[in-house]
Amino acid sequence: MGTGRKTIKHTIILLIILIALIIVAASIGAAKVNLKDTSLIIASFIPGVNHFINTARLDPRDIVIISQIRLPRIFLSIFVGIALASAGVIFQGLFRNPMADPFVIGVSAGAAFGATIGLVFITGVGLLGISTTTIFALLGALVTTFLVYSISSARGKVSVTTLLLSGIALSAMLSAMTSFIMIFRGHDLAKIIFWIMGGLTAASWYKFNIIAPMVVVLIIISGFYMRDLNIISLGDERAAQLGVQTDRVKKILLIMASLIAALAVSISGIIGFVGLITPHILRLIVGPDHKILYPTSAVAGGIVLLMSDTLARTILMPREIPVGIITSIVGVPFFLYLLVKSKKQVF
Template identity: 50%
Template sequence: MSFVEKIKYYKTLFCIILLITFVLIIYVSTLGVADISFGQSLKVVFEKIPGIGKYLYDDGVSDTYRTIIWQIRLPRIVLAGLVGMSLSVVGATFQGMFKNPMADPYVVGVSSGAALGATIAIVIGIEKTFAGIGLINLMAFLGAIATVLVVYNIARVGTKVPVTALLLAGIAISAMLSSIISVMMIFNRDKIESIVFWVMGSVAAASWQQVITLLPVVIIGSILVYFYAKDLNLIMVGEESAKTLGVETDKTKKILLVTSSLMIAFTVSVSGIIGFVGLIVPHGVRMLLGPDHRILIPFSALGGAIFLIISDTLARTLVSPTEIPVGAVTAIFGSPYFLYLLYKTKKKGVI
């Protein structure tokens, strides 16, 4: 297959998966206590298209169903997709930067750092916005960027980041931050319900406002990461080789770290800690489509969206009307997969 044919193939495949994602969103919006058909959900979505929506209005769909689909289910599904997209793109970025397939925002501890920042914001009561900026997002960002810098510097040996050191540093810092959150919950019982939201991970409180807040961060962040896809490919081969080919490795890593931390900060601020998405999806895509980040990043974004939409649907429907935290569902899938990767790495003699 020539280069042109390969590019055409991947573009076609991406469009097909994008269409599948749209169909999945419509389908899962029909699942729940209210018995809503696929056609009714599709009509409600198309009714919202500016300019032509009024011509597609269907009197056969009740206002109650419209409210359930548009105000309750769809914001949650779309937000879950954005969260999954963000976590997967950051996971693929971390795996490329740290040159190990077991790095993700959860394992490296960035999610816990962002959650601690958000928890501090809740405890001291600065959840509102100032000058159009959500202060809880700002605190989550500061927590995320501080954590990734600490973990990276603890694990670094010269210019290299050994797998064992990275994992141990990330897990240790994450455990410490989780403990701090637990202590804060004990001393702030009136805020415990809000704090538990961050710890368990959920998109149950989703709204279109949250979608609008997260959407530009995830899209712009993903595009910026994709811009450095070629640099990530060269860094994966070797930093010294990358430098000889003109890549400013230190500058690239700093930009990617800040961008990734910002994405995770905003993601955690609306969903809490949802682990292992950034571990499972990029690694699965890498096995199917190869390690080229020009392919890996966009397909990881779609794969992450699909994975978390399905996980959240399971979380809200498996034991309906009771809900399972979506973070628990992703951990059920992710923990065994993480152990599998650890076993494979051990067999290769890397750790």
């Protein structure tokens, strides 16, 4: 079976799962709406399909709840998940290691620190509708990525131990600096904490409309480098022998993945381990070929985060817990399992 057909098949299966999950997630919450009504409400917003749907007998309150409260959050969580998983695939491929993810290598902490600075010190100024928080998150992520990369690479080879250690060290330092800002700007404390703890709560279509196109564009651009990424996982020297412009491709992908991860962080704060687990599970299903792994992991990332976020907002109803807690509770044991398993392999 050709790569293309295999990719399409797997992606379609995942998309069907995702759509089903969207309907389920939209139906549950404080106000119960049954699945049939939920489907009708969602369908009524799809251009072309909406003509065939009669919304007259539906409760207008339900329509508002689903379209203005639940759907923006659902789609935002899907896009954050897509972003985190795509960034995870790229980082894992670049570092030739299944344990790299935006959270583990410190990119998330970098973005969070940048975002905090944006949130606290510069207010109101935005660029093309993009908030300062987002812009600073992007900058923070880029700087951290390059720091971690240059610390852990020697002569084109990335040492896994140094990668993880420098990621942890930089994360710790950046978190400390974020806390420091929080103490000195007491009046912004609530704002920062609310944001850092994984806020998908403040989801709106406005936020979605700004972030989603950027995520899509970056993901598509990176997608054209997946054949190169396959070959780079053989090592820089071998990749160059096979005609890959190793240095250039690595830089492009590193920047892309950092930006994608930073966009996710700028919306939702730090959500760990989605970018780690998702590509790993998908690799078991579709294999390591990035041409298939990348699109399928992206969709699966959306599924994982949507599931986590739905749990986060319903598990202790009416209270909500930050989604980062859910992903970490599931993700950390998984990460440790990988770590133990990898001891048997030679990296």
